[in-house]
Amino acid sequence: MNLKRRSLGTLAAVAVLGLSGCGLKPSATEVPQVEPAAISHVQGSDGQKLTVGAKNFTEQLILGKIGVLTAQAAGFDVQDMTNIPGSQPARKVMLNGEVDMEWEYTGTAWLTYLNKPESINDPQQMWESVRKADEPNGLTWGKPSPLNNTYSFGVREDYAKKHNLKNISDIAKVPPKERTLCIEAEFNSRPDGLNGMLKKYGLERGSANGIPDENISIMDTGTVYTATAEGACNFGEIFTTDGRINSLNLTVLEDDQKYFPAYSAAPVFSTETLNKYPGLAAEYDKVAQRMNNDVLRELNYKVDVEGQEPSKVAYEWMVSEGLIKPQQ
Incomplete structure (x- = not known):
């Protein structure tokens, strides 16, 4: 992995x-x-x-x-x-x-x-x-x-097509109640992880109009992919070259604000x-x-x-x- x-x-x-x-x-x-x-x-x-x-x-x-x-x-x-x-x-x-x-x-x-x-x-x-x-x-x-094997977010293919989701900034297109995130514990706490990303993309953590706290589920790394594919959340933290992206038909969102470090x-x-x-x-x-x-x-x-x-x-x-x- x-x-x-x-x-x-x-x-x-x-x-x-x-x-x-x-x-x-x-x-x-x-x-x-x-x-x-x-x-x-x-x-x-x-x-x-x-x-x-x-x-x-x-x-x-x-x-x-x-x-x-x-x-x-x-x-x-x-x-x-x-x-x-x-x-x-x-x-x-x-x-x-x-x-x-x-x-x-x-x-x-x-x-x-x-x-x-x-x-x-x-x-x-x-x-x-x-x-x-x-x-x-x-x-x-x-x-x-x-x-470039860095972080991003994956979305179910049908959900991405329905809402025309291509970039991480497109998360703001969907209603706040649908901005549900599955992430791993390390990503939740690391300085270049979730909190910094939400700030970069103008999505306030804990806000009813941003990403409500109850929308964030912390899981084991392997569980994130399956949970995202099965609809337990709409946006799952992924590594951009993971083979499970293909096997689970996930769409990778582009980091259009260039937040995540390059891992070329x-x-x-x-x-x-x-x-x-x-x-x-x-x-x-x-x-x-x-x-x-x-x-x-x-x-x-x-x-x-x-x-x-x-x-x-x-x-x-x-x-x-x-x-x-x-x-x-």
């Missing part, structure tokens, strides 16, 4: 200690052997090891396998270290040089790793700020993808590794520019709803995009 990239607490701290104590473990799920297609052979890669990491939730596992396949097609002997238990451990192994490449979210780096107090909602500005701030840490950020996915490299193989960034950019929210919703759906393996989903998508081809 996408929430895992933001929930870092005590378990993550324990995981850091465990990871540094016993080292990384290779992924148990292998990807097929592939050859270059749109991805090109990187000069100097023959026989050279490249270690690819990823966190242990669905979207990251898919992105991690995409990273493994990209490096393999570029000519490297790839060590697959996807399925790292948490954001902080994944960051640690990048900083200490155990991993050469990971896909990371700009918002996670900016707000969590770099501890910046101010949020940035423009994806390009967020990426540029993170790239500059991470340079002294020995990390180089590749170009961001159009994929981008390839992050060890600067030392990239200096050895400068052509590597261009190959990952070919992949990054093909990824967007619609693509990841579909890929996440195949794993979370259909039960397919992330390695299979990543492989079939890359073949379909002409990025790689099966080894002959």
